[in-house]
Amino acid sequence: MNEHNHPHGKKVTNRLARLIGHLEAVKKMAEDGRDCSEILTQIAAVMSALNGVGKLILEDHIRNCLVDAANPENREALDKLLDAIDKYVGTNTRGMDSWH
Numbered sequence: 001m002n003e004h005n006h007p008h009g010k011k012v013t014n015r016l017a018r019l020i021g022h023l024e025a026v027k028k029m030a031e032d033g034r035d036c037s038e039i040l041t042q043i044a045a046v047m048s049a050l051n052g053v054g055k056l057i058l059e060d061h062i063r064n065c066l067v068d069a070a071n072p073e074n075r076e077a078l079d080k081l082l083d084a085i086d087k088y089v090g091t092n093t094r095g096m097d098s099w100h
Contacts, residue, residue, distance in 0.1 A: 007063070008056040015053045022046050058088050 006012070026042045061084050 006057075006060050008060050012053055012056050015049065015056075019046060019049050019053065022049070054088055058084065 023046055026039060026046060029039050029042060062081065066081070
């Protein structure tokens with residue numbers, strides 16, 4: 001696996017650790033039969049926090065890949081960047097032929 005510079009690495013791991021704890025608390029709420037609206041509110045909070053972590057990781061990836069992708073001959077760097085975006089947003093940017 002390739003090593004990358006992750007400027008937000010510590011922040012990401014701290015947020016993920018908090019998210020794991022939060023998700024465990026939501027699981028306990030469900031096990032205890034708490035009100036569905038309370039559980040859904042907490043699930044929405046977890047999803048929002050997870051999106052925030054994903055944005056930090058994507059930002060680090062873009063900042064690293066764009067340096068490599070600045071060379072128009074380096075299609076591999078651009079392909080890796082597009083793959084990461086596809087995975088994060090759940091869409092397929094491969095149809096965007098103008099990027100290739």
